[in-house]
Amino acid sequence: MRARFTFSGQVPISAVLFLTACNQVGPDSHPMPGADAGRGREIVRATGCASCHVIPGIRWPKGRVGPSLEGFAGQALLPGGHVNSPENLTGFVRDAPAFAPDGGMPPMPLSDAEARDVAAFLYTLEPR
Amino acid sequence: MAVGWPPPVLDPAGPYAAGITALAWALAVMAVIVTLFVMFTIGVALLGRPAAKKWWGGERLIWLGGVATPAGVLTGLLVWSLALTADLTHAPRGDEQVIRVTGEMWWWRVAYLDAEGAEFLHDANEIHIAAGRPVLLELTSSDVIHSFWVPRLGGKVDMIPGRTNYLRLIADRPGVYKGQCAEYCGGPHALMGLVVVAHPPEELDALLEARSRPPAGPVSEEARLGAQVFDRSGCGACHTVRGTSARGLAGPDLTWVGARRTLGAGILPNNRGTLAGWVANSQDIKPQNRMPPYAQLSGQELRAISAYLETLE
Numbered sequence: 161m162r163a164r165f166t167f168s169g170q171v172p173i174s175a176v177l178f179l180t181a182c183n184q185v186g187p188d189s190h191p192m193p194g195a196d197a198g199r200g201r202e203i204v205r206a207t208g209c210a211s212c213h214v215i216p217g218i219r220w221p222k223g224r225v226g227p228s229l230e231g232f233a234g235q236a237l238l239p240g241g242h243v244n245s246p247e248n249l250t251g252f253v254r255d256a257p258a259f260a261p262d263g264g265m266p267p268m269p270l271s272d273a274e275a276r277d278v279a280a281f282l283y284t285l286e287p288r
Numbered sequence: 289m290a291v292g293w294p295p296p297v298l299d300p301a302g303p304y305a306a307g308i309t310a311l312a313w314a315l316a317v318m319a320v321i322v323t324l325f326v327m328f329t330i331g332v333a334l335l336g337r338p339a340a341k342k343w344w345g346g347e348r349l350i351w352l353g354g355v356a357t358p359a360g361v362l363t364g365l366l367v368w369s370l371a372l373t374a375d376l377t378h379a380p381r382g383d384e385q386v387i388r389v390t391g392e393m394w395w396w397r398v399a400y401l402d403a404e405g406a407e408f409l410h411d412a413n414e415i416h417i418a419a420g421r422p423v424l425l426e427l428t429s430s431d432v433i434h435s436f437w438v439p440r441l442g443g444k445v446d447m448i449p450g451r452t453n454y455l456r457l458i459a460d461r462p463g464v465y466k467g468q469c470a471e472y473c474g475g476p477h478a479l480m481g482l483v484v485v486a487h488p489p490e491e492l493d494a495l496l497e498a499r500s501r502p503p504a505g506p507v508s509e510e511a512r513l514g515a516q517v518f519d520r521s522g523c524g525a526c527h528t529v530r531g532t533s534a535r536g537l538a539g540p541d542l543t544w545v546g547a548r549r550t551l552g553a554g555i556l557p558n559n560r561g562t563l564a565g566w567v568a569n570s571q572d573i574k575p576q577n578r579m580p581p582y583a584q585l586s587g588q589e590l591r592a593i594s595a596y597l598e599t600l601e
Binding site for chain 1: 551556557559560561562563564565566568569572573585586587588590591594595
C-alpha cells in the first residue's frame, strides 16, 4: 500500500494542476465567493447527507438511495434537468422538490448561507 | 454521524459518573507508579553497582514490594470500588424517577413508570430526565446481553434477559448525553447508541404529561399522504404510532419519532433526509438491523413518509 501511494503521489501533481486548468472543472468553474467548503463539509457530515449518498471523505454511512457524489464537480446537470450552477445547486440542496418534483430527496433544514457552504463543498468533489 | 457520538468517557456530568472517573484516574496513576517502580528495579538489576543490587534485591523487596504493598493497595481499591458500585446499582429508594429500559437487537425500548410501577409512556432510543433529580433505571433485555452505558452520567450495567438490574443516574445540569451499548450483542452492536436528555425539572413534567396523550394528526397534504403510505406499506406491523391503527411492537415506538434528537438508535441526526434514507434502505446505514429496505416506494412516497414521520413530535 505504502509503495503505491508514494509512487502515485509524485507523478500526478503537475498532471492534476494541468487538467484542472484544461477542463475548467472544480472551484474555478463554479465560483462561490464568501462560501466556505470546509464548513460545508462539516454541515454535510452533521446533517447526515451520507445516509443517501456516497460522499468522498465520509467513511460512514455510504447510502445508495440517491446518486453517489463522487466527481460531482464535473456533473453537467442536476436532477430535473437543471444546469449545475452555483445558484441552482444552492437552491437544490435546500429544497430539492422545487427542482425535481418526482425525486426522493426531501427539503433539507439548511439556511441559505449553509446551503452555499454545502454547494461549495460539493464543487470540491473533483472527477478522477 | 450524530454530533457527540460516540460519547466522551472521562468527562463526568453528575455525581455517579464523577465517582467512577475518580476511581479510573486513581487506577491509572497507580498503574503508572507501579510500572515506573518495576522499570527502576529492572534497571538496577541489569545496570546497578553490586552494592545497589544487594540493597534492592533479596527477600525484603519480595515481602514489601511483592506482598505487602499489593495486598494493601488492592484491598483498598477493592473496598473503594465495591462501595462505589453498591451505591450505583442500589435498589429503589422511593424518591427517584423510574424508567424501564429493555435492550433489543439493536435499539433500546423505553418505558416510563408511575408511582405504582405501571408503564404510562412508551418511547425508544431516547430517555428524558430532570437535571438534579435521581433516576433509577430498571434494565433488562429481550434477546441477548446488552450493556447500558451513558459515560457522563453513571456506570455501565449489563442488561440480561429474564433479570432486572438497577442503575442510578443523576445529571447535574440540563443537557444532552450520549450513550452506547457496551456489551457486544452481534451485528451492528457498534451502531447501538442512545441519547439521554436532561431537562429543567418543571419542563420534564410538562413534557411527559404532553407525551402521555396521542399526538395531533398530520396537518399538511404531504404528511397526510405519508400517513396513507405508512399504513398501506404495513409499517404498523412492527411500529406503534399511538392514536392510529399502527400497533406493532417488534420495532421502536414511533409515536414521537419526529421529536427525537437522533435516528437509528443514537447514530444519525434526525431530519427529513435521514428519515427518508433510513426508510428507503437502512441496511446501508446499519447493516443487519431488522428493518427491511423499502425500495418499492417512489420518490414522492418516500418524501411523504418523511414528512409524516417528522410531524410526529
